[in-house]
Amino acid sequence: MANSRENFDEIIKRNLNLEQLKIFNRIYYGREDHCEVKLKESTMTSSKDNNFEVSAYSFTAAKEGRKPRIVKLGLVQHSIVLTTDKPIKEQRDAVFNKIEKIIETAASEGVNIICLQETWPMPFFLCTGEKEEWAGFAESASEGPSTKFLSNLAKKFNMVIVSPILEDDNGTWWNTAVVIDENGRYLGKHRKNHLPSVGSFSETSFYAPGDTGHPVFETKFARIAVNICYGRHHALNWMMFALNGADVVFNPSATVAEFGESFWGIEARNAAIANSYFTCSINRVGTEKFTRKDGSEVSRSFYGSSYATAPNGCRTPSLSRDKDGLLIIEVDINLCRQAKDIWGFNMTSRLDMYAKELN
Structure with a gap:
């Protein structure tokens, strides 16, 4: 029997024979074989010792005149470490210690670009309805403790790191993704464009809608963008990153089961197909x-299930619904151009017509 925290992939694999599984994989995942990448023995040891799962898959492109543009992407989902009543610095440092071990493991596998989940150094306290009590987690995008911590790792491992944080900019808060280049330098940031006000997710009470537009960051390895959490529900948000030239769009999230788990596996996959780029969906666990100050208690449970999709619509299995995890994807960026040529979405898009209607 399935338990309530088992993910869809595990249930399917357990209940189908090999031939049935091939048919299912072809229809649901887009290919019969998941193209798993063999991991080092040291990686598996680190995974066991530090209590996180790890899996790796590849997306290849057809041979052509250009050389393959191979990039290894890493997605990290994790839980907090200490209870939320502990001092803020202790909570943050405990998460730092956990993440350092996972990033070290990713680096040993040659990961070039890694993305962490939404507001990764802190609990997602928005459900409390309280703000100032948690102000210690808000930090500078370019000089805050999270950026300094990850800058050292980025430089050490020659790795681009996407770090979604709660940004404090002269007293104004933003939900922000900081991009750090492989030399440990602050490359830039993107502020979350679309803020939910649904149930306990009343983010407009905490920070402002983003003012950075749809930046695409030119890194050593690929052109990347970040569509933070709720932005995945907005098709035009995904489209703008494509128009600005993204090869890979990360979607770092903090999402609970009652808030759209049924379409978690659909939206980013649709975006990859419609926009001919890779999408990487990361959700905390x-x-x-x-x-609260009045003594009442509130809790939220997150369902992980991080996955990646290629521009041809093929996707990976998900990470666990309840365990920390590292998902590694080896991709050939040439597949973006190839998908565009096959489907012709750019040629048939009629953006002029849409622009007229929107105006």
Whole structure:
């Protein structure tokens, strides 16, 4: 029997024979074989010792006149470490310690670009409805403790790191993704464009809608963009990153089961197909419990299930719904151009017509 925290991929694999599984994989995932990448023995040891799962898959492109443009991407989902009543610095440092081990493992596998989940150094306290009590987690995008911590790792491992944080810019808060280049330098940031005000997710009470537009960051390895959490529900948000030249769009999230798990596996996959780029969806795991000032308690449980999709619509299996995890994807960026040539979406898009209607 399936347990309530088992993910869809595990249930399917357990209940189908080999031939049935091939048919299912072809229809659901887009290919019969997941193209798993063999991991080092040291990686598996680190995964076991530090209590996180790890899996790796590849997306290849057809041979052509250009050389393959191979890039290894890493997606990290994780739970918080300490209870939310502990001092803020202790909570953050405990997460730093956990993430350092996962990033070290990713680096040993040659990961070039890694993305962490939405507001990764902190619990997602928005469900409390309280703000100033948690102000210690807000930090500078370019000089905050998270950026300094990850800058050292980026330089050490020659790795681009996407770090979604709660940004404090002269007293104004933003939900921000910081991009750090392989030399450990602050490359830039993107502020979350679309903010939910649904149930306990009333983010407009905490920070402002983004003012950075749809930046695409030219890195040593690929052109990347970040569509933060709720932005995945907006098709035009995905499209703008494509128009600005993205090869890979990360979607770092903090999403609970009652808020769209049924379409978690659909939206970023649709975006990859419609826009001919790779999408990487990251969601945190674990249950976070809070005690408000009035003594009442509230908690939220996140369902992980991070995955990646190629521009031809093929996708990976998901990480666990309840465990920390590292997902590694080896991709050939040439597949973006090839998908565009096959489907002709750019040629048939009629953006002039849409622009007229929108105006």
